Amino acid sequence: xxxxxxxxxxxxxxxxxxxxxxxxxxxxxxxxxxxxxxxxxxxxxxxxxxxxxxxxxxxxxxxxxxxxxxxxxxxxxxxxxxxxxxxxxxxxxxxxxxxxxxxxxxxxxxxxxxxxxxxxxxxxxxxxxxxxxxxxxxxxxxxxxxxxxxxxxxxxxxxxxxxxxxxxxxxxxxxxxxxxxxxxxxxxxxxxxxxxxxxxxxxxxxxxxxxxxxxxxxxxxxxxxxx
Amino acid sequence: xxxxxxxxxxxxxxxxxxxxxxxxxxxxxxxxxxxxxxxxxxxxxxxxxxxxxxxxxxxxxxxxxxxxxxxxxxxxxxxxxxxxxxxxxxxxxxxxxxxxxxxxxxxxxxxxxxxxxxxxxxxxxxxxxxxxxxxxxxxxxxxxxxxxxxxxxxxxxxxxxxxxxxxxxxxxxxxxxxxxxxxxxxxxxxxxxxxxxxxxxxxxxxxxxxxxxxxxxxxxxxxxxxxxxxxxxxxxxxxxxxxxxxxxxxxxxxxxxxxxxxxxxxxxxxxxxxxxxxxxxxxxxxxxxxxxxxxxxxxxxxxxxxxxxxxxxxxxxxxxxxxxxxxxxxxxxxxxxxxxxxxxxxxxxxxxxxxxxxxxxxxxxxxxxxxxxxxxxxxxxxxxxxxxxxxxxxxxxxxxxxxxxxxxx
Numbered sequence: 001x002x003x004x005x006x007x008x009x010x011x012x013x014x015x016x017x018x019x020x021x022x023x024x025x026x027x028x029x030x031x032x033x034x035x036x037x038x039x040x041x042x043x044x045x046x047x048x049x050x051x052x053x054x055x056x057x058x059x060x061x062x063x064x065x066x067x068x069x070x071x072x073x074x075x076x077x078x079x080x081x082x083x084x085x086x087x088x089x090x091x092x093x094x095x096x097x098x099x100x101x102x103x104x105x106x107x108x109x110x111x112x113x114x115x116x117x118x119x120x121x122x123x124x125x126x127x128x129x130x131x132x133x134x135x136x137x138x139x140x141x142x143x144x145x146x147x148x149x150x151x152x153x154x155x156x157x158x159x160x161x162x163x164x165x166x167x168x169x170x171x172x173x174x175x176x177x178x179x180x181x182x183x184x185x186x187x188x189x190x191x192x193x194x195x196x197x198x199x200x201x202x203x204x205x206x207x208x209x210x211x212x213x214x215x216x217x218x219x220x221x222x223x224x225x226x227x
Numbered sequence: 228x229x230x231x232x233x234x235x236x237x238x239x240x241x242x243x244x245x246x247x248x249x250x251x252x253x254x255x256x257x258x259x260x261x262x263x264x265x266x267x268x269x270x271x272x273x274x275x276x277x278x279x280x281x282x283x284x285x286x287x288x289x290x291x292x293x294x295x296x297x298x299x300x301x302x303x304x305x306x307x308x309x310x311x312x313x314x315x316x317x318x319x320x321x322x323x324x325x326x327x328x329x330x331x332x333x334x335x336x337x338x339x340x341x342x343x344x345x346x347x348x349x350x351x352x353x354x355x356x357x358x359x360x361x362x363x364x365x366x367x368x369x370x371x372x373x374x375x376x377x378x379x380x381x382x383x384x385x386x387x388x389x390x391x392x393x394x395x396x397x398x399x400x401x402x403x404x405x406x407x408x409x410x411x412x413x414x415x416x417x418x419x420x421x422x423x424x425x426x427x428x429x430x431x432x433x434x435x436x437x438x439x440x441x442x443x444x445x446x447x448x449x450x451x452x453x454x455x456x457x458x459x460x461x462x463x464x465x466x467x468x469x470x471x472x473x474x475x476x477x478x479x480x481x482x483x484x485x486x487x488x489x490x491x492x493x494x495x496x497x498x499x500x501x502x503x504x505x506x507x508x509x510x511x512x513x514x515x516x517x518x519x520x521x522x523x524x525x526x527x528x529x530x531x532x533x534x535x536x537x538x539x540x541x542x543x544x545x546x547x548x549x550x551x552x553x554x555x556x557x558x559x560x561x562x563x564x565x566x567x568x569x570x571x572x573x574x575x576x577x578x579x580x581x582x583x584x585x586x587x588x589x590x591x592x593x594x595x596x597x598x599x600x601x602x603x604x605x606x607x608x609x610x611x612x613x614x615x616x617x618x619x620x621x622x623x624x625x626x627x628x629x630x631x632x633x634x635x636x
Binding site for chain 2: 052055058060061080081083084085087088089093095099100101102103104108112113115116117118160172
């Protein structure tokens with residue numbers, strides 16, 4: 001496949017943290033290419049470095065060394081402001097914990113990325129309602145996070161990640177905190193959304209069953225790809 | 228600024244995690260008390276100044292023209308000269324001051340009789356607004372001339388409206404100036420006035436110019452003209468202009484001259500008191516700052532997710548700075564309300580308990596005055612302090628690494 005189809009490209013990513021007098025190396029020269037509309041899973045045990053890689057590829061963290069490009073644009077050369085706008089427009093994130101703002105209703109939580117992008121209250125509300133309806137949460141829109149179940153919370157978090165129609169969705173252990181039945185439903189939702197919204201999907205998980213449903217699975221161990 | 232920031236800042240502030248929990252209510256209470264103290268103290272300072280200013284303008288006019296030698300007989304000619312020099316002159320009225328002794332019901336008191344032209348006095352002075360009982364109108368056909376009196380003097384002499392009283396005026400003997408003749412005048416009390424200043428209420432009597440001239444046996448002589456201009460605040464410039472143009476032997480003094488030291492004291496003390504009381508707000512702002520620091524730590528996760536959805540570090544700083552400004556605005560709103568309540572209590576206390584000693588402060592009551600310029604200074608100072616107090620916690624929030632917040636479950 002030609003390089004022009006590559007949406008996101010990470011090259012030789014190194015990340016380490018200072019621990020006491022020594023260095024704790026988390027990523028040791030990891031490279032990865034994600035094509036447009038591609039779905040892939042990163043599988044690995046806890047501490048393997050998969051979440052760190054996801055954070056770096058999602059521009060939430062910066063590597064000590066390496067390169068990161070999105071359609072040829074050098075993301076690591078961008079300033080905070082530019083990077084924030086880029087993240088708002090192009091990327092969506094779902095985490096193990098829903099991280100919804102407890103003072104905002106489900107609808108308002110989903111509206112936040114649109115409002116951050118400068119969209120009007122009316123338009124943001126319209127988009128958020130539409131997406132919550134798609135998620136089967138229309139009647140729960142005005143509920144606050146403490147009034148929602150675990151599965152509903154995660155669906156609201158997914159709606160928040162997708163409301164700006166990003167081109168890539170990063171999910172870090174999105175089902176790690178759910179019971180098996182709810183987890184199955186959320187997994188189905190991811191695949192349905194991927195097809196409907198034509199977005200690239202990168203899932204980090206240690207759930208082998210979930211990972212094997214993806215056409216492409218990368219295994220990570222000790223900060224490196226495992227062959 | 229991103230339009231979503233005030234929305235997010237407000238919603239995050241109005242929560243149990245922030246405003247309705249922890250130390251935030253106490254920080255806000257401190258701010259409210261600081262603002263209320265500022266409002267009340269400025270209202271007292273400005274009220275003192277405006278009450279004194281109004282009393283001066285109401286009772287002695289915006290300015291007075293006096294002459295060291297005998298005044299010209301034709302006062303209308305002098306008025307025209309003044310009007311030509313100062314076109315903002317509204318009206319003038321002749322006046323005379325006579326020292327006398329009031330004797331009534333076995334009590335005596337030294338008094339100052341001000342004789343005024345009853346036909347014109349209401350165009351220059353404002354006794355009407357100062358009537359406590361009776362009327363301010365000195366025109367009327369009664370057997371004895373009508374007079375107005377300060378409320379404390381009337382109370383001391385046990386005089387009521389309609390009562391008659393006598394004054395004794397010492398008049399220099401025409402043959403031997405070292406001797407005095409007693410001249411007695413009788414007046415009927417037409418109205419009791421609250422003249423604003425303590426000493427005026429204690430010894431001021433106002434009567435018809437002709438009656439005053441008669442009792443003092445000075446013929447048609449008068450002390451000078453009382454002047455009223457369109458704007459009381461212009462009186463000082465007008466008086467200066469008149470002084471320059473009329474020259475000697477005329478002497479012009481405006482409403483400030485008689486109490487220059489008091490007005491000067493207010494001018495000097497007002498910013499001093501403002502700064503001292505502002506320290507309360509400053510201390511309260513430290514509490515706001517500490518509260519926001521705690522809030523930043525408690526919001527670790529929320530800050531992380533806000534950065535994830537596209538807010539930049541600068542936006543996060545703005546959110547917390549906005550929260551400081553909102554806290555300041557809430558403090559101002561309730562502080563002003565509490566300030567008004569304090570002013571009400573102060574007014575009540577000064578009327579019921581005689582809070583202000585007239586002998587010390589020259590005024591026995593102050594009409595509290597909350598000037599817009601004081602209010603503006605309080606608002607600007609409070610918001611600025613709150614904004615500055617939030618900068619340190621806001622910067623900390625901006626610097627937080629989102630990854631740390633996302634892991635911190």
